[in-house]
Amino acid sequence: MKRFYIETFGCQMNVHDSEKVVGTLLARGYQPVDSAAEADLVLYNTCSIRDKAEQKVFSRLQQFKRENGQGKLFGVLGCVAQQEGERIFERAPHVSLVCGSASYNRLPELLREVENGGRRVTGLSLETEETFETPVTRRDNPHRAYLTVIEGCDKSCAYCVVPFTRGHERSRASESVLAEARELAQAGYSEIQLLGQNVNSYRDPSPAGWDFAALLDAAGRTPGLRRVRFTTSHPRDFSPRIVDAIDRNPVLCNHVHLPVQSGSTRVLERMRRQYTREDYLERVAWIKGSRRDIALSTDIIVGFPGETESDFGETLSLLDEAGFDSVFSFKYSARPNTPALALSGHIPDPEKGRRLAILQERQRAIQIRRNAALIGRVEEVLVEGFNAATGQWIGRTAQNRILNFAARDGATLAGACLPVRVTRAGPNSLVGDLI
Ligand code: 5AD
Numbered sequence: 001m002k003r004f005y006i007e008t009f010g011c012q013m014n015v016h017d018s019e020k021v022v023g024t025l026l027a028r029g030y031q032p033v034d035s036a037a038e039a040d041l042v043l044y045n046t047c048s049i050r051d052k053a054e055q056k057v058f059s060r061l062q063q064f065k066r067e068n069g070q071g072k073l074f075g076v077l078g079c080v081a082q083q084e085g086e087r088i089f090e091r092a093p094h095v096s097l098v099c100g101s102a103s104y105n106r107l108p109e110l111l112r113e114v115e116n117g118g119r120r121v122t123g124l125s126l127e128t129e130e131t132f133e134t135p136v137t138r139r140d141n142p143h144r145a146y147l148t149v150i151e152g153c154d155k156s157c158a159y160c161v162v163p164f165t166r167g168h169e170r171s172r173a174s175e176s177v178l179a180e181a182r183e184l185a186q187a188g189y190s191e192i193q194l195l196g197q198n199v200n201s202y203r204d205p206s207p208a209g210w211d212f213a214a215l216l217d218a219a220g221r222t223p224g225l226r227r228v229r230f231t232t233s234h235p236r237d238f239s240p241r242i243v244d245a246i247d248r249n250p251v252l253c254n255h256v257h258l259p260v261q262s263g264s265t266r267v268l269e270r271m272r273r274q275y276t277r278e279d280y281l282e283r284v285a286w287i288k289g290s291r292r293d294i295a296l297s298t299d300i301i302v303g304f305p306g307e308t309e310s311d312f313g314e315t316l317s318l319l320d321e322a323g324f325d326s327v328f329s330f331k332y333s334a335r336p337n338t339p340a341l342a343l344s345g346h347i348p349d350p351e352k353g354r355r356l357a358i359l360q361e362r363q364r365a366i367q368i369r370r371n372a373a374l375i376g377r378v379e380e381v382l383v384e385g386f387n388a389a390t391g392q393w394i395g396r397t398a399q400n401r402i403l404n405f406a407a408r409d410g411a412t413l414a415g416a417c418l419p420v421r422v423t424r425a426g427p428n429s430l431v432g433d434l435i
């Protein structure tokens with residue numbers, strides 16, 4: 001019996017890739033185990049979006065120098081694998097497999113090579129028209145399923161490794177996506193989350209030729225599904241038709257994640273984002289103009305090369321103007337191969353840290369206000385689990401807020417959709433009473 005252990009870093013796309021990789025391994029007769037120590041095959045599915053994420057994989061690999069890694073096979077998958085390629089074998093000679101996400105369809109063949117004693121086995125080509133589809137996908141969450149609609153990215157944001165690690169855009173045929181949605185509903189999933197690095201630049205390769213709004217609309221009509229989400233949207237490709245689709249169908253969650261990155265048009269231009277502050281605010285107006293109350297979240301990078309105090313001030317004022325429900329914010333991290341490396345005006349780390357803290361403090365106050373406004377409202381939650389430390393169930397609202405609540409009887413509520421009245425609000429979550 002061959003035993004494997006896989007650890008996953010990074011975004012939902014990576015998490016879902018790992019679910020498909022696990023399916024591939026199970027089909028080859030591997031058994032999952034709970035720790036690297038027990039495994040014959042140890043895989044790390046890696047992220048290189050920021051330097052810190054990349055460092056993690058090398059520190060993991062250091063833990064298994066030849067001594068305690070004896071008899072084990074090691075593989076590095078994902079974005080660090082694609083980015084570093086064969087260099088990984090130099091830094092970590094006990095690794096025998098390096099494979100990027102664009103080559104996962106070749107995994108059965110690559111695994112066979114490794115099992116037969118192959119050293120330095122690689123899957124590093126980015127030249128593919130395919131998406132990674134597997135007969136078996138072992139999903140981690142019993143209620144919410146990820147579903148890939150598009151892989152890769154054709155944008156070229158100046159700071160971003162993704163075009164170099166995940167290759168160019170490949171959309172799945174709409175019928176294949178919808179068939180998987182139907183299967184998931186039949187298997188009992190309440191929620192699906194449509195995934196793509198740039199999900200709304202979806203273009204159906206089949207004759208139907210749907211755009212993302214059409215696909216979303218159809219996915220939302222899958223019998224049996226309670227919720228459909230999607231991530232991540234690029235402002236450039238965000239159309240009012242997406243808002244129309246959400247307006248029409250309550251199964252489509254009233255939440256849009258729309259990364260802005262900066263509130264300064266000058267910085268956006270240097271980032272090659274292909275929209276201005278005004279374009280972004282126009283999209284916010286579409287979203288806020290919905291008949292439904294659509295929550296809005298975003299990503300922001302502070303300290304991009306050349307960002308002045310005044311540019312940063314524009315990002316702060318955008319927080320107020322857009323009224324985000326949540327913000328993921330990051331210090332700019334210089335990444336290999338990216339065009340931003342060549343820009344002037346790189347900003348010292350302590351200054352980036354100062355800006356990040358100011359931004360986060362400003363947003364925290366906004367979230368406290370926005371969440372407090374929900375007190376008294378009844379929200380439907382999908383129950384994700386139980387927090388033994390607080391004695392509360394953890395629910396998620398359609399707007400993607402965490403809403404915790406206590407329940408009297410001991411029956412398990414995980415996976416249920418329940419109405420909860422909000423009674424208290426913090427910056428990052430809500431507390432309520434089950435109705
Ligand atoms: N430095 C810092 N943050 C980055 N992101 C992407 N690339 C970088 C980088 N080089 C952030 C962006 C993106 C999110 C997933 O990660 O905000 O939307």
Ligand code: SF4
Pocket residue numbers: 009010011012013014046047048049078079161162165166
């Ligand atoms: Fe990390 Fe980006 Fe790769 Fe996702 S696509 S794993 S965020 S580098």
